[in-house]
Amino acid sequence: MSSIIQLLPDHVANQIAAGEVVQRPASVVKELLENAVDAKATDIKLIIKDAGKSLIQVIDNGVGMSVTDARLCFERHATSKIRQAEDLFSLHTKGFRGEALASIAAIAHVEMKTKQDQEELGTHLIIEGSKFVSQEVAVLPKGTSFAVKNLFYNIPARRNFLKSDIVEYRHVIDEFQRVALAHPNIHFTFYHNGSEMFNLPQSNFRQRIVAIFSGKTNEKLVPVQEETELVEIQGFVSKPEFAKKNRGEQFFFVNDRYIKSGYLHHAVMAAYDGILKDGAQPSYFLFLSVPPHTIDINIHPTKTEIKFDDEQALYAILRAAIKHSLGQFNVAPILDFDRDATLDTPYHYKDLEGVIPTVQVDANFNPFAETQPTKSYSGSGSNYKKTEIASSWEGLYVGLKQETETFSASSNFSFENEEVTSSLFDLEDAEPTIHRTYQIHKKYIVSPIKSGMVIVDQQRAHQRVLYEQFLVNMTVHQASSQQLLFPLNLYFSKNEMELIAELQLSLMNTGFVFEETQKDHVVISGIPVNITESEVSLVLEQLLSDLQDGIPESSFSQNDTIAKSMAKSLAVKTGSYLTEKEQENLVNGLFACKEPNVSPFQKPTFITMRVEDIDKKFAL
Ligand code: ADP
Ligand code: MG
Numbered sequence: 039m040s041s042i043i044q045l046l047p048d049h050v051a052n053q054i055a056a057g058e059v060v061q062r063p064a065s066v067v068k069e070l071l072e073n074a075v076d077a078k079a080t081d082i083k084l085i086i087k088d089a090g091k092s093l094i095q096v097i098d099n100g101v102g103m104s105v106t107d108a109r110l111c112f113e114r115h116a117t118s119k120i121r122q123a124e125d126l127f128s129l130h131t132k133g134f135r136g137e138a139l140a141s142i143a144a145i146a147h148v149e150m151k152t153k154q155d156q157e158e159l160g161t162h163l164i165i166e167g168s169k170f171v172s173q174e175v176a177v178l179p180k181g182t183s184f185a186v187k188n189l190f191y192n193i194p195a196r197r198n199f200l201k202s203d204i205v206e207y208r209h210v211i212d213e214f215q216r217v218a219l220a221h222p223n224i225h226f227t228f229y230h231n232g233s234e235m236f237n238l239p240q241s242n243f244r245q246r247i248v249a250i251f252s253g254k255t256n257e258k259l260v261p262v263q264e265e266t267e268l269v270e271i272q273g274f275v276s277k278p279e280f281a282k283k284n285r286g287e288q289f290f291f292v293n294d295r296y297i298k299s300g301y302l303h304h305a306v307m308a309a310y311d312g313i314l315k316d317g318a319q320p321s322y323f324l325f326l327s328v329p330p331h332t333i334d335i336n337i338h339p340t341k342t343e344i345k346f347d348d349e350q351a352l353y354a355i356l357r358a359a360i361k362h363s364l365g366q367f368n369v370a371p372i373l374d375f376d377r378d379a380t381l382d383t384p385y386h387y388k389d390l391e392g393v394i395p396t397v398q399v400d401a402n403f404n405p406f407a408e409t410q411p412t413k414s415y416s417g418s419g420s421n422y423k424k425t426e427i428a429s430s431w432e433g434l435y436v437g438l439k440q441e442t443e444t445f446s447a448s449s450n451f452s453f454e455n456e457e458v459t460s461s462l463f464d465l466e467d468a469e470p471t472i473h474r475t476y477q478i479h480k481k482y483i484v485s486p487i488k489s490g491m492v493i494v495d496q497q498r499a500h501q502r503v504l505y506e507q508f509l510v511n512m513t514v515h516q517a518s519s520q521q522l523l524f525p526l527n528l529y530f531s532k533n534e535m536e537l538i539a540e541l542q543l544s545l546m547n548t549g550f551v552f553e554e555t556q557k558d559h560v561v562i563s564g565i566p567v568n569i570t571e572s573e574v575s576l577v578l579e580q581l582l583s584d585l586q587d588g589i590p591e592s593s594f595s596q597n598d599t600i601a602k603s604m605a606k607s608l609a610v611k612t613g614s615y616l617t618e619k620e621q622e623n624l625v626n627g628l629f630a631c632k633e634p635n636v637s638p639f640q641k642p643t644f645i646t647m648r649v650e651d652i653d654k655k656f657a658l
Pocket of ligand 2 (some may be wrong): 072136
């Protein structure tokens with residue numbers, strides 16, 4: 039039998055390797071920026087067009103390459119960074135595989151210009167799909183410029199696989215920020231489609247963080263510092279009150295390299311134990327220095343994961359260091375050994391449920407009206423309708439129809455409305471009150487219906503009610519706004535500002551009025567009627583976090599995403615006490631919905647129990 043095994047031609051091997059190294063424009067950005075850092079540049083420019091799909095250019099003032107190296111660098115396994123296997127254990131550079139440039143050149147049009155400081159002339163080289171097109175001697179400044187055009191031009195399947203510009207651009211920003219944060223001593227500039235997005239002068243860590251994540255970040259940060267034999271930790275964490283809804287501002291750098299580590303993240307969260315609201319995420323920017331031989335960065339092709347020799351010790355040190363910082367800056371309760379134990383709350387007190395005082399107000403009462411009007415919250419066309427919310431409970435349920443008769447015909451519920459014929463406890467003179475709803479465990483609302491009873495999940499039900507209400511406001515009616523006496527200034531990072539700009543129109547449809555949109559903040563002068571002023575930043579943060587993976591393209595799904603996100607933030611939560619009136623409004627509102635059965639996230643909102651089922655239980 040004849041032999042059939044052949045060696046793959048280089049350009050094919052390179053294309054295959056490229057699949058691992060280059061997933062999207064952001065991967066090229068990462069490799070080129072890291073090469074520039076390794077080349078000891080002090081000034082690095084990143085220029086991209088169309089989220090990097092048409093052009094990614096990185097210009098550095100680093101050491102440059104000789105004529106021979108300029109050619110060699112595109113060969114696979116061509117690297118100046120390791121010479122022998124042992125070097126892997128003492129790495130101080132980002133690259134070492136010698137794969138990136140070969141891979142990139144296999145799947146794009148690449149133009150490189152490079153000159154070493156001591157040379158008169160440099161090299162100008164063009165390579166397309168692994169083929170050298172031209173190589174010339176040229177007059178050039180010191181350093182290297184790589185221009186990568188038309189990524190995946192020869193692999194249409196990969197090109198088609200790329201996401202929208204918005205999504206790809208976000209990935210590029212992520213990579214840029216990671217490298218820029220790790221190297222505050224390098225001046226970085228970043229241009230997208232001709233506009234300057236970032237200009238980060240040489241600075242220290244703290245200034246770099248602030249330059250990237252808006253001026254407001256400064257007051258949020260608490261420094262962390264720890265030095266042990268195993269690790270040196272430096273950096274910043276956010277005070278708990280500035281915790282965010284999303285994990286956008288969490289960074290670990292190990293030996294100046296951005297890494298992901300669920301384990302170390304857990305250590306940070308453990309340090310915040312008990313001082314964060316549920317689901318809140320602290321920001322952190324932590325730089326760990328460890329002896330290179332104690333880590334293995336080689337376990338993942340894109341090198342964002344890392345293995346430490348002594349993970350457990352690292353966990354403990356990190357947790358303690360952050361706890362200490364939070365304590366020092368008075369943001370965490372400090373142990374007080376001189377505490378007088380007699381002043382402590384007796385044990386059984388903590389098991390007692392707090393009773394929240396409630397005020398019952400008839401929100402429909404209008405002393406000037408002859409007959410009581412039915413309220414409409416859906417907006418009457420005026421953009422600036424002053425809020426009519428008159429009481430606290432109603433704030434929760436605005437938009438719910440007040441009348442019980444408005445049960446949608448589609449739902450098969452009719453509430454029991456019979457007279458109480460005999461009272462179990464015959465109290466003289468006592469008003470016969472009919473409780474039609476009961477809240478149990480601050481979680482469910484139980485109510486009798488003809489066939490038995492219904493048990494409503496309060497949080498999901500309210501999500502459904504709010505969701506439909508927002509959708510109607512956004513798509514059918516013009517939403518009403520409540521005008522703020524004092525406009526709100528809300529600060530966001532550059533990325534978040536971009537997202538807000540994208541969404542501005544849809545947000546205006548919900549009732550937001552943007553007075554100004556600046557580089558790092560928005561001025562909001564009107565908000566939807568069903569939001570209170572203090573909820574605004576929460577709602578927007580939740581929304582931004584829900585849009586981490588990109589903004590939906592169609593305006594319909596944009597509205598849907600916004601409505602879902604706002605419903606999620608604003609819905610009354612499990613654990614909240616509801617007055618009877620609130621319970622009733624909620625149940626009524628739910629069954630007036632188009633799709634009362636499920637929450638906007640497709641979870642059941644209620645269950646029913648028939649009398650026969652209950653009878654059966656008693657028949658045992
Ligand atoms: P690696 O970074 O893993 O060594 P690359 O394919 O990214 O592999 O780069 C190959 C080699 O090309 C590098 O080792 C380096 O010697 C050289 N090189 C790449 N980019 C630059 C640059 N911007 N300035 C100077 N030399 C560079
Ligand atoms: Mg490299």
